[in-house]
Each structure stands twice: as C-alpha cells, then as structure tokens.
Amino acid sequence: MPPVKELEKKAKRIRRLIIKMLEKAGSGHPGGSLSSADILTCLYFAVMRHKPENPRWPQRDRFQMSKGHCCPLWYAVLTEAGYFPKKELWTLRNLGSILQGHPDWRTPGVDVASGSLGQGLSVAIGMVLAGRLDKLPYRVYCLLGDGEIQEGQIWEAAMAAAHYRCDNLCAILDYNGYQIDGRVKDIMNVEPLRDKWQAFGWHTINIDGHDIAQILAAFEQAKAVKDKPTIIIAKTIKGKGVSFMENVVDFHGRAPTQEEAKKALEELS
Amino acid sequence: MSEMLYARDAYGQALIELGGKNKEIVALDADLSGSTRTAGFGKKFPRRFFDFGVAEQNMMGVAAGLASCGKIPFVSTFAIFGSGRAWDQVRNTICYNKFNVKIVVTHAGITVGPDGSSHQAIGDIALMRAIANMTIIVPCDAPETKEAICACAEYQGPVYVRLGRPKVPTLAKKDKFKIGRARILREGKDISIIACGMMLKQALDAAEVLEKEGLSARVVNMHTIRPLDKKAILECARLTKRIVTCEEHLLSGGLGSAVASVLVENIPTPVAMIGIRDRFGQSGSPEDLIKEYHLSTDDVLQACRRLL
Known part of the structure; x- marks a missing residue:
C-alpha cells in the first residue's frame, strides 16, 4: 500500500485536474468532486483490486458512483490510474466526448451509467449478487451523496442489501452537508444518519473523509465485517482544498471562471 | 373454440425451461411472484431467484447491476408498476446502458378487471416507446408468449414483454415467431x-x-x-x-x-x-x-x- 503522504500528493494532483477540466468545460460540479477526492484516491490507489489495462477484468472490485454529477473526480482518478489518456479530460462535456456530463458507458472504467440520483446502491447490490452466483470474491464500492440519500430508492436498497447480507458491499457517504438549494439540514434533514443505517441493518463507520489514514482504516475495517453491508459516513467539506469554494453552495454546480481556476490551482500547487 | 390458457403460465414454464439451459438467467420479482408466475422458477432455482418486496425501483436497479456482470435478469411485476413506477430506473439504468434485462410484466391493460384503474396499465406501451433501445413485445396468446420469452432470452438487450391477466384463446399461426416480424x-x-x-x-x-x-x-x-x-x-x-x-x-x-x-x-x-x-x-x-x-x-x- 502506498504511504499516506503519497496518497495525499495524489489527491492534490487529482483536485488540480478537476479544476482544470471544469474550467475548460465551462460547466459541471466542483463542490462534491472536491469533497470526495480523498476517498476516491484511496479506493483506486490503495484499496481496490483493478486493472486499468483490462477494465472488464471479471475479478475486479466494482465501483459505482451513485452521485454521478461528481464524475469530474472519477474521470481524473481514472486517467491518473491509466484507464484513458489525460488529453481526454479537456473534452469533458463536448459533443462526441468519452467523458459525458454524467458518467456513462463511453468511459473506460465505468461499468454502469449514473446521474439520476438514488440508483447506484441498487446497482451495487446487483453486482454483489452476480459475484455471489459466480463465486467471485470481488468487493463492491458505492459512493453516495448526502443530498442523494433523500431519494426513496436509497432506502429500498438499504433494506435489500441487509436482507441479502451483502457483506462485500461498502457504501461511502460523502457527508459534505450541502445540496443545490442550501444546507442539507435546512432543505431536508437526513439525520440521525448512524441510527438510520444501523436500524436498516448496516455496519456504520464514522470518519473524517479527508484524513487518509482514517479512510484506509475504515476500508480495512469494512472488509472484516461479516453478514452485513458497511457504510462509511465520511464527514467532508464541500469544495475541499480551495479556500473560496469550501462550504460555498454556489460551487455545487458551477464551474470556476478562468480567474477562479488560476487562483484555485495556486492554492493546490 | 380454441383452448383458453394463461399467457403468464406459459411465461412461468418457459422461464423454468430456459433456467435449466442457461445458468446466467436469474429472476427478480417484487412480491407478485405467484401472480406473475416467477414463483416456479424460484422454487426450482432458489439461488437464482430474488424477491425484493414491494420496491420496484430498487429491483430494476439491481437487475441493471446483475446485467453489468453478465447475468440475464428476467424482472417481473404488474405492468402498471414495471412501466410506470420504475420508469426512470428502466430508462436511465437499464436501457441507456443497453443492459440485457428482460422486463416481463403481467396484468396489463383494462382486462385486469375488478382491481380498477390503479392497476390497469393502459399507457405502458407509450411509456416504453419513449425509451430508445427498448424492444417491446405484446404476445397474443400462451404459445406465442413462450416463443417470445425464448426469443428474448437469445436477444442481447433490454426487452419489455406485455402480458395480460385473464386466460386468452390460442390462435392458429403458421410461421415461426421472430422478434420484429409480424x-x-x-x-x-x-x-x-x-x-x-x-x-x-x-x-x-x-x-x-x-x-x-x-x-x-x-x-x-x-x-x-x-x-x-x-x-x-x-x-x-x-x-x-x-x-x-x-x-x-x-x-x-x-x-x-x-x-x-x-x-x-x-x-x-x-x-x-x-x-x-x-x-x-x-x-x-x-x-x-x-x-x-x-x-x-x-x-x-x-x-x-x-x-x-
């Protein structure tokens, strides 16, 4: 496993790529991409078994980004891992690009499209059940947003994952506290989160979603859990790493201007 | 008078036959397996049958996940729920990915009868026609249902098969069933x-x-x-x-x-x-x-x- 310092550096590189590609695209979602950057960096560079040169390797661990609007992060991670050439990043959201505004099958490394919120956890359960039938020991990871879990389907899936004892399923909640219309607790409170997920039969782990050591430890702990799925409730900061984006709801779904991008990249250098 | 049969019985039987031949076939239901006739498959192949309770949206998403790993999910519920309740899941997560999911719905149309309007799917063909990639089949009787189910198991991609509730007469047909050929x-x-x-x-x-x-x-x-x-x-x-x-x-x-x-x-x-x-x-x-x-x-x- 790469040392924590190296993963921190990697996460910073990925944040820089997010800023650059969004500035070029002129639209997209920086806030949630930046808040879950440390989590996804750990997953792809320290936790998951996968082969960028063979994206469909049957034994690979699966990742489903249920909060599809944060795909700039996913694209940055995939290109860093070697799934496709970096130059593709500068085509984000353009006609004919392999990098759509929300994730889909055009992108090497993306198994299932997302974008309409609340559906990824169900998809992840399907991957778990298929692996069980095929006797493949892969694990399935699913990134959820805190606004996203207001969708009813998430709770249908939460029930089903526990019912089918999906212990190789690990969801990660990017708990940055903001959604488009404002603070999650003001728009539609989702607390008490730990109690809710536990009541639905899940093992819960609460961490600081920007502390690499805590993230790695949480994934290790999740691997050891038997007979129930795990959710890592990761407290994060929306827009993390760029001072003027942090906790600013406007940057949920607005790309930085050229000026803002320049400033952001200076902070991330 | 020609023989009166349930199309959904033919579906249930075809599914069991296909399940014996192809271990990639799995069946999913949302608390209606007796009515849709997936229960027989569940009895014969319990490891490959999944009931999701009264939660159609989750069921469609799970079907997509299974298909992403090479399984061939047959997903059943009443037409009103399979088309309307989970339309966004069928559109964005099944059809957009062109996943090999077969949505076989029963109790379609007005002839559901006494259950009334909430259970009568009379706009489901329109809903499915509004989704690219979706193949739509409406068999006319029990033998044609069996042919259609076998054909869609061979076909690669999403299919919506629409079956009714009551028994229907078996009609004389000469040529072989082929998807897309009247x-x-x-x-x-x-x-x-x-x-x-x-x-x-x-x-x-x-x-x-x-x-x-x-x-x-x-x-x-x-x-x-x-x-x-x-x-x-x-x-x-x-x-x-x-x-x-x-x-x-x-x-x-x-x-x-x-x-x-x-x-x-x-x-x-x-x-x-x-x-x-x-x-x-x-x-x-x-x-x-x-x-x-x-x-x-x-x-x-x-x-x-x-x-x-």
Missing part, C-alpha cells in the same frame, strides 16, 4: 386489421363476420411494437388500401399511432383505430370493460365498415 393470421384483400395482444381475437372474429358479407379482411398479428415491422405495414397498405389498428391500450402512443406514423411517412392510407380514448379505466369484469371501452368485436367491425 405474423399474418389471415389473408384478405379488402381491409387489413393490424392488432396486438388479446385484440387479435376480436380482429379474427370481425374478419369472420365480414367474410359472410363477402368482404375479406387481412389480419396481422403485430406482436412486436419495436422494432416495428414496417415492411408488413406497407404491404397491408398496398394490398388492401385500408387499415384498422386494434390495441388494449390508449390510442396515445400505442400500436395505432406507431402504425399511422409509418403510413403517413410512406404510403398515406385511411386508418381507423381501436383503443382507449383519453380515459382512465375502472372496476368491472373484463367482458364488461371490453364493451365499455369500445374494444369489442362489434367495435372492430364498425371501424372496418367506416372504411369500407
């Missing part, structure tokens, strides 16, 4: 009746009556709504110059409108449409509802006479 059930030269599902019976009965009057009606079983057999439709236009369409569905977005679009763009032809006109359903016996919603043999006859 079956001619009766030749004729004065008018064509293009129908799907349980409406084929009314179409054939109307043709019998017309024959006694010295008129010959061509009856076409348009079991596949997408991909639509354009060739067969245009052949009808050339041969008979008049077309009646029949469906147990709203006229908005169903078989009739699909057929009319093909005709208008190619060979403008007088068309009369039998179907439900901008109404909700209601409780009643299937027989009473067929009369109330103008889906009877008499209604088909009147439509033919308007054109002849």
Whole structure:
C-alpha cells in the first residue's frame, strides 16, 4: 500500500485536474468532486483490486458512483490510474466526448451509467449478487451523496442489501452537508444518519473523509465485517482544498471562471 | 373454440425451461411472484431467484447491476408498476446502458378487471416507446408468449414483454415467431386489421363476420411494437388500401399511432383505430370493460365498415 503522504500528493494532483477540466468545460460540479477526492484516491490507489489495462477484468472490485454529477473526480482518478489518456479530460462535456456530463458507458472504467440520483446502491447490490452466483470474491464500492440519500430508492436498497447480507458491499457517504438549494439540514434533514443505517441493518463507520489514514482504516475495517453491508459516513467539506469554494453552495454546480481556476490551482500547487 | 390458457403460465414454464439451459438467467420479482408466475422458477432455482418486496425501483436497479456482470435478469411485476413506477430506473439504468434485462410484466391493460384503474396499465406501451433501445413485445396468446420469452432470452438487450391477466384463446399461426416480424393470421384483400395482444381475437372474429358479407379482411398479428415491422405495414397498405389498428391500450402512443406514423411517412392510407380514448379505466369484469371501452368485436367491425 502506498504511504499516506503519497496518497495525499495524489489527491492534490487529482483536485488540480478537476479544476482544470471544469474550467475548460465551462460547466459541471466542483463542490462534491472536491469533497470526495480523498476517498476516491484511496479506493483506486490503495484499496481496490483493478486493472486499468483490462477494465472488464471479471475479478475486479466494482465501483459505482451513485452521485454521478461528481464524475469530474472519477474521470481524473481514472486517467491518473491509466484507464484513458489525460488529453481526454479537456473534452469533458463536448459533443462526441468519452467523458459525458454524467458518467456513462463511453468511459473506460465505468461499468454502469449514473446521474439520476438514488440508483447506484441498487446497482451495487446487483453486482454483489452476480459475484455471489459466480463465486467471485470481488468487493463492491458505492459512493453516495448526502443530498442523494433523500431519494426513496436509497432506502429500498438499504433494506435489500441487509436482507441479502451483502457483506462485500461498502457504501461511502460523502457527508459534505450541502445540496443545490442550501444546507442539507435546512432543505431536508437526513439525520440521525448512524441510527438510520444501523436500524436498516448496516455496519456504520464514522470518519473524517479527508484524513487518509482514517479512510484506509475504515476500508480495512469494512472488509472484516461479516453478514452485513458497511457504510462509511465520511464527514467532508464541500469544495475541499480551495479556500473560496469550501462550504460555498454556489460551487455545487458551477464551474470556476478562468480567474477562479488560476487562483484555485495556486492554492493546490 | 380454441383452448383458453394463461399467457403468464406459459411465461412461468418457459422461464423454468430456459433456467435449466442457461445458468446466467436469474429472476427478480417484487412480491407478485405467484401472480406473475416467477414463483416456479424460484422454487426450482432458489439461488437464482430474488424477491425484493414491494420496491420496484430498487429491483430494476439491481437487475441493471446483475446485467453489468453478465447475468440475464428476467424482472417481473404488474405492468402498471414495471412501466410506470420504475420508469426512470428502466430508462436511465437499464436501457441507456443497453443492459440485457428482460422486463416481463403481467396484468396489463383494462382486462385486469375488478382491481380498477390503479392497476390497469393502459399507457405502458407509450411509456416504453419513449425509451430508445427498448424492444417491446405484446404476445397474443400462451404459445406465442413462450416463443417470445425464448426469443428474448437469445436477444442481447433490454426487452419489455406485455402480458395480460385473464386466460386468452390460442390462435392458429403458421410461421415461426421472430422478434420484429409480424405474423399474418389471415389473408384478405379488402381491409387489413393490424392488432396486438388479446385484440387479435376480436380482429379474427370481425374478419369472420365480414367474410359472410363477402368482404375479406387481412389480419396481422403485430406482436412486436419495436422494432416495428414496417415492411408488413406497407404491404397491408398496398394490398388492401385500408387499415384498422386494434390495441388494449390508449390510442396515445400505442400500436395505432406507431402504425399511422409509418403510413403517413410512406404510403398515406385511411386508418381507423381501436383503443382507449383519453380515459382512465375502472372496476368491472373484463367482458364488461371490453364493451365499455369500445374494444369489442362489434367495435372492430364498425371501424372496418367506416372504411369500407
């Protein structure tokens, strides 16, 4: 496993790529991409078994980004891992690009499209059940947003994952506290989160979603859990790493201007 | 009288047969496995059967996940839920990915009967036609249901198969079932009746009556709504110059409108449409509802006479 310092550096590189590609695209979602950057960096560079040169390797661990609007992060991670050439990043959201505004099958490394919120956890359960039938020991990871879990389907899936004892399923909640219309607790409170997920039969782990050591430890702990799925409730900061984006709801779904991008990249250098 | 059978029984039997041949086939249901007949598969192959309780949206998402790993999920519930309740999941997570998911719904149409409007899917074909990549099949009887289920297991991609609740008569057919190829059930030269599902019976009965009057009606079983057999439709236009369409569905977005679009763009032809006109359903016996919603043999006859 790469040392924590190296993963921190990697996460910073990925944040820089997010800023650059969004500035070029002129639209997209920086806030949630930046808040879950440390989590996804750990997953792809320290936790998951996968082969960028063979994206469909049957034994690979699966990742489903249920909060599809944060795909700039996913694209940055995939290109860093070697799934496709970096130059593709500068085509984000353009006609004919392999990098759509929300994730889909055009992108090497993306198994299932997302974008309409609340559906990824169900998809992840399907991957778990298929692996069980095929006797493949892969694990399935699913990134959820805190606004996203207001969708009813998430709770249908939460029930089903526990019912089918999906212990190789690990969801990660990017708990940055903001959604488009404002603070999650003001728009539609989702607390008490730990109690809710536990009541639905899940093992819960609460961490600081920007502390690499805590993230790695949480994934290790999740691997050891038997007979129930795990959710890592990761407290994060929306827009993390760029001072003027942090906790600013406007940057949920607005790309930085050229000026803002320049400033952001200076902070991330 | 031809044999009366449940199409959904044929589905359940076909599913078990297919399950024995192909271990990639799995079945999913949402607390209706007795009614949809997936329960038999569940009994025979318990490891490959998953009940998700009353939660259709999750079920569709799980089906997508299974398909992403190479499984062939057959997903069943009532038509009203499989098309409407989980439409976004079917669109964005199944069809957009072109996943190999077979959505086989039962209790479609007005002939659900006494359960009333909340359970009568009369717009489901329109809903599915609004999604690219989706193949739509409406078998007319039990044997055709079995053929359709076997064909869609071979086909790679999402399919919506629409079955009804009541028993339906078995109709005589000569050629083999093929997705996207209409079956001619009766030749004729004065008018064509293009129908799907349980409406084929009314179409054939109307043709019998017309024959006694010295008129010959061509009856076409348009079991596949997408991909639509354009060739067969245009052949009808050339041969008979008049077309009646029949469906147990709203006229908005169903078989009739699909057929009319093909005709208008190619060979403008007088068309009369039998179907439900901008109404909700209601409780009643299937027989009473067929009369109330103008889906009877008499209604088909009147439509033919308007054109002849």
